[in-house]
Amino acid sequence: MTAHVHDNINYLKTSKGLKSWLTTVDHKRIGLMYLASILVFFITGGLYALLFRLELWTPNKDFLSVDQYNNFFTMHGVIMVFLVVVPGIPGALGNFVLPLQIGAKDLAFPKLNLTSLYLYWLGAILAVISLLAGHADSGWTFYAPYSLSKNPAVMWMLTAAFLLGFSSILTGLNFIVTIHKMRAPGMTWFRMPLFIWALYATAIMQVFATPVLGITLILMLVENFFHIGIFDPALGGDPILMQHFFWFYSHPAVYIIVVPAFGIASELIATFSKKEIFGYKFIAFSSVAITVIGFLVWGHHMFVAGQSEVADTIFSFLTFFTAIPSAIKVFNWTTTLYKGSIELRTPMLYGLQVLFNFTIGGLTGIILAILSVDIHLHDTYFVVSHFHYVAMGTTMIAFIGGIHYWWPKMTGRMYNEVVGKFASLLVFVGFNTVFFPQLIMGSQGSPRRYYHYLPDFQIFHQISTIGIIILAVGLFTALINLLMSLRRAPDAPQNPWGARTLEWEFAETPPVLFNFKETPVVTHGPYEFAKEGA
Amino acid sequence: MASTTLQEHEVAHHFDDLEQEFESQKFGMWLFMASEIMMFGALLVGGLFLLYLHPDAFAESRPHLDWRLGALNTFFLLTGGFTMARAAGFAQQREQGKVRTNLILSLLLACGFLVVKTIEYKAKFHHGLLPGHAFHGEGFTSLHAHIFFGYYFVATGLHALHVLIGMGLMIWCLKVSKRVQFTRDYYTPVEFAGMYWALVDLVWVFLFPLLYLVG
Numbered sequence: 001m002t003a004h005v006h007d008n009i010n011y012l013k014t015s016k017g018l019k020s021w022l023t024t025v026d027h028k029r030i031g032l033m034y035l036a037s038i039l040v041f042f043i044t045g046g047l048y049a050l051l052f053r054l055e056l057w058t059p060n061k062d063f064l065s066v067d068q069y070n071n072f073f074t075m076h077g078v079i080m081v082f083l084v085v086v087p088g089i090p091g092a093l094g095n096f097v098l099p100l101q102i103g104a105k106d107l108a109f110p111k112l113n114l115t116s117l118y119l120y121w122l123g124a125i126l127a128v129i130s131l132l133a134g135h136a137d138s139g140w141t142f143y144a145p146y147s148l149s150k151n152p153a154v155m156w157m158l159t160a161a162f163l164l165g166f167s168s169i170l171t172g173l174n175f176i177v178t179i180h181k182m183r184a185p186g187m188t189w190f191r192m193p194l195f196i197w198a199l200y201a202t203a204i205m206q207v208f209a210t211p212v213l214g215i216t217l218i219l220m221l222v223e224n225f226f227h228i229g230i231f232d233p234a235l236g237g238d239p240i241l242m243q244h245f246f247w248f249y250s251h252p253a254v255y256i257i258v259v260p261a262f263g264i265a266s267e268l269i270a271t272f273s274k275k276e277i278f279g280y281k282f283i284a285f286s287s288v289a290i291t292v293i294g295f296l297v298w299g300h301h302m303f304v305a306g307q308s309e310v311a312d313t314i315f316s317f318l319t320f321f322t323a324i325p326s327a328i329k330v331f332n333w334t335t336t337l338y339k340g341s342i343e344l345r346t347p348m349l350y351g352l353q354v355l356f357n358f359t360i361g362g363l364t365g366i367i368l369a370i371l372s373v374d375i376h377l378h379d380t381y382f383v384v385s386h387f388h389y390v391a392m393g394t395t396m397i398a399f400i401g402g403i404h405y406w407w408p409k410m411t412g413r414m415y416n417e418v419v420g421k422f423a424s425l426l427v428f429v430g431f432n433t434v435f436f437p438q439l440i441m442g443s444q445g446s447p448r449r450y451y452h453y454l455p456d457f458q459i460f461h462q463i464s465t466i467g468i469i470i471l472a473v474g475l476f477t478a479l480i481n482l483l484m485s486l487r488r489a490p491d492a493p494q495n496p497w498g499a500r501t502l503e504w505e506f507a508e509t510p511p512v513l514f515n516f517k518e519t520p521v522v523t524h525g526p527y528e529f530a531k532e533g534a
Numbered sequence: 535m536a537s538t539t540l541q542e543h544e545v546a547h548h549f550d551d552l553e554q555e556f557e558s559q560k561f562g563m564w565l566f567m568a569s570e571i572m573m574f575g576a577l578l579v580g581g582l583f584l585l586y587l588h589p590d591a592f593a594e595s596r597p598h599l600d601w602r603l604g605a606l607n608t609f610f611l612l613t614g615g616f617t618m619a620r621a622a623g624f625a626q627q628r629e630q631g632k633v634r635t636n637l638i639l640s641l642l643l644a645c646g647f648l649v650v651k652t653i654e655y656k657a658k659f660h661h662g663l664l665p666g667h668a669f670h671g672e673g674f675t676s677l678h679a680h681i682f683f684g685y686y687f688v689a690t691g692l693h694a695l696h697v698l699i700g701m702g703l704m705i706w707c708l709k710v711s712k713r714v715q716f717t718r719d720y721y722t723p724v725e726f727a728g729m730y731w732a733l734v735d736l737v738w739v740f741l742f743p744l745l746y747l748v749g
Contacts, residue, residue, distance in 0.1 A: 105548040108558045173565045181558040182548075207565050211573035219580070219688065227666030228684030230580065235666065236591075236678040241583055245576060514548070 010412070014513045025110035028511065030117050031096030032410060035403070037120065038088050039479070042396070045079035048072045050472060053434075053465045059453050069451045070137035071153075077140030078157055082164045083124055085395050086253060089260035090171055090206075091120065093402045094199045096410060098175060100503035101193050103184025103522060105514040108177040112170055119167035123160045130156035139449065141250070144231040144242040148223050155224055162217040165210045165249075168256075172206025175199055184502070186522030193501045193526040194270075194283050198263025201287035205252040205259075205294060213249035216242065240305055247298035255294040258390050259287050261354065261398035262329055268351030268401055269333045270527040271499045273340025277527045279332040286325035293322050303374045312371055319369035326362045330355065345497070346420035350401025353428050357393030361386060364439065379449075381460075382442025385435045393431055400427070400478060407482060408492035409503055412510045415485040423481060426474025433467025501526045540630070540715035552719045563726050567733050570696075574737045577692065581685055581744050591678035596746065598663055598671070599686070600654070604746040607650050608738065614643035615735045618728040621707070625721035633724060634711055637704050640731070644701045651694055658683065686745055693737050700734050703727035 011028050021029055052072040055064040064072065095113065099106055107113050130136050134153035138146055142161075147154050179200050183192070219230055220242070229235030231242040262283075270277040277283065299307060299315030307315075333355055342348070364386040368374050377383060408414055441460035446453060453461065495504040503511075506520040549555040585592050621636035662670035665684030707723045716724065 108548075109562060110548065112562075169569050173562055173569070176565055177558050177562045180561060181554060207569050208572050211569045212576040215573045215576045215580075218692070219577075222665075222684075222688055226668065226684065228688065229666060229678065229681040230584065230685065236588060236681055238583070238587060241580065245580070248576070 008512050008517060010508070010510050011513050012412075012510055023114075025106070025114055026513065027095050027099050027107050027110065027113060028410075028515075030113050031092055031094075033117060034087065034095055034120070035092035035410075037124065038084055038092055041079050041083040041124065042088075045076050045084055046472065046475070048076035048079070050468055052076070053461075053468045055451075056453070056461045057465055059455050059458060061451075066451050067135055067137065070449075071135040073449060074136050074139055075131065078136070078161070079127065080391070081140050081253075081257075082161050083120075083127065085257045085391050086168060087120055087164065087171070088257075089264065089395065089399050089402065090168075090175065090199060090202060091116075093264070093399070093406060094171075094175065094260065097406060097503060098178060098196060098199060099182070100409075100507050100511060100515055101196055101501055101526075102179065102182065102187050103502050103506070103516065103520045104178060104182035105516075107174045108182055109174050113174055116167045116170040116174070119163050119170070123162075123164035123167060126156050126160035126163065130154075130160060141246060142220065143246075144220065144223070144237075144239040145233060147220065148232050150224055155221060158217045158221050158224075162214055162221075165213050165217070168206045169210045169214075172203035172210070175203040176207065179203075184520050184522055187502075188522075190281065190284070191522055191525050192284075193263075194266035194277065194280070194287075195260075195263035197284040198259050198261075198266070198287050201291040202256050202259045204288075204291050205256045209249045209252035209256070209295065212245060213253075216245040216249065219245075240302065240307070243302055243305060244298070247301045248295075251298040251301065252291075252294045254387070254390065255290050257395050258358075259290060261358075261395040262287060264398040264402040264405070265329075265333060265351050265354040265358075267499075267501070268347050268398075268405060269336050269355070271405075271497050272343045272345060272348035272351065273336050274343070274498065274529045275336055275340035275527070276525075276529060277332070278335040278338075279328070280525070280527070282328050283332050286328045289325040290322060293318060293325070297322060300369055300374075303371060304378045316369050316371050320366065323362065323366050326358075330359055330362070344421075346415075346417060346424055347401045347405035347497075349421055349424040349428075350397050350404065353424070353431075354394055354398045354401065356428075357389050357397060357431070360439075361389030361394055364389065376445070377442060379447055380442035381438040381446050381448050384448045385438035385442055388435050388438075393435065397427070397431070400424075400475075403482070404478075405497070406503075407485070408496050409507070409509055409511070411486060412490035412492050413485040413488055414492050414496065415481050419477065419481040423474050423478035426470055426477060428474075430467050430469075430471025430474050434464050434471055435467070437461075437463045437467075498529075500524065500528055541713065542717075543714050543720040556719065556722060559722055560725065563729055567729060570733055571736070574692075574740075577689055578740055578744065581689060584681055584685055585744070585748065588676070588678040588681060591676040591682045592748070594674055594676045595663075595679045595682035595686075596748075598658075598661070599746050601746045603650050603654055604742050607647050608742055610643045610647040610650070611735050611738050614640045614647075615728075615731055617643065618704075618724075618731045622721060622724045622728045625716035625724040626718045628715065628717055630711055630716060633716060634708060637708050637711070637724075637727075641701060641704050644697055644704070647697060648694065651690065655687075658686075689741055689745070693734070693741060696730075696734050696737065700727065700731050703730055 011026055024030065052064065052069055055062050055069055130153045133156050134151060136153035136157045138154050142158065179196060222228060223231055227235055229237040231237045231239055233239055266277060266283055297315055297319045299311050300319045303312055368377055368383065368386060404420060437460040441457045446457045492509045494509045502520055506516055545552055545555050617636045617640040621633050624632040624636065663683045665687055666680055669680035669683060671679060704727050707727050710723045
């Protein structure tokens, strides 16, 4: 192994050339490749959203046909869910940070990790093929029987989602084993950073829920090809069975999307308050509690689909339960801020946005869990706004905050702080301008996914469309700010934020090939700011 | 028959020792099995639901499957599970030759399973007992017999795919056994192939009654 010669060199410099990246088993490089891929798809999915929001400027046709409109919101949904928010934080930041934070040399299965990335790329390629094969227009939920109409674009999409699911399972498996078996000496379970707890809870859902999506997609493909009649009512099948299967995965998937974001929020809020996080164990276990409850609430997506009243009541009741661990997090973050020495650096600005947006995203979820209210709100813009407050307002904002937080560690460079703060302000204003009006028009009954809408709702659509332009400007400013830093000479100190976790205290910036020059020995918790010197 | 030319296994760079490596890999394999069980579990729940939805189709279609062939296949698979467990046991005792014998026995049993499965599939094709629109079986009063046979082909097909993967793992073990000395601390490939075969067995133990016996 020639690698030994370069053991103590910065991981970006150990070897050069495209081939060295494509064949690497280093979790840090794999994380960076995920990051680049995910950002490309985030921009793609975002452009789709920008285009159909512009179309919605007036209630009638502006520049997209009905078909194109249906295709655009489907592509936006599929790309954002399967290629961005589900793999996003674990694939990019989890991969890079997890071994560093627990003091391991790599993930337990480095080659499997690379396999996950290749499966992700393969899934992405199939999604692009789908784009060329026609108009996928089923929405990201692929509901039967519409998705069984042999539309080749939808079939490519189903296959893509299957491969992406496989990739997600392998990542989750890798994370669970790594967290159990690879922790450095002294890194007890309760000294693990909360980001690790969040990734752990997420990984459990990835491993146990995703295979159900896998079999659902297989059955739908087989149904498309051979017309077996499992889901197709015309052949004696049951389309609601498909919804049950789909949401058995896709509800936990919502938590796969959001729980890692909670982890990042905990890191940001504790580090930039320079204060021991309030209720560490409660936050840690609330992630696990969300995982457990998350498996038992899928029926709340089918309140108006003809489910029995008994099932409706039970699912509604269980859904209320998810409020408890979610609220624990929000309260504990807020309490951490109280009397902390708050430093408003760029990552922290995103951390605070998460706190704000998730409070709205979470509370609107409770409103939707009320049976009688849901009958009115189901399939309106209220639902769209609710899950965007979670998937975009919480997950993507935390993701962007996390990128700003770990960027110096990844690249060795600091970005422009003033531009970074300005961008985060634009993102905050833009995001809320897009989605707050949607809450209002949804509560007034404006249905989602419609090409034509009542003229009464035009003002809300127009505010929303203005919002997405502000949001896009903010996101591009943030991206350009980050990329510009790469042109500078490496200037980041080892621990620019004064954080107490291993990746900042022990690892160099950027880390060496096997992360640490010698195995770190952990002697304190992740947020012990009062005691100086480890 | 441990040959002197065999190498000892080397611990991968990111692990501290053999024990950590073995424990990690075994834990990973268990998680993978759990994920497979969730997948087949959903498939079985789907099957039970179809049985509940169309009991007439199941009752009428089941006699077209030969339970004796199914029982013979159950025997092949479970005996294969036994020989795989023996292989893992011998691997720990450094009995490289006996490991190979048991792997080859397991492979033969797996082949037996696939031969019987092929005979069964051929008969279904011959009688037109096929999924969906391709179904043209005669003498059925139920309108939904095509669903039973659709499910039959999907479930047993997916299972057969896992049989093939299991056989691939056995061949991989045979190849490794020629290169690396298995020891008490390193018999990971054989252990994995054995675990995987247990999964293949487990799924079949549920599929067999659901398709051949119930209804």
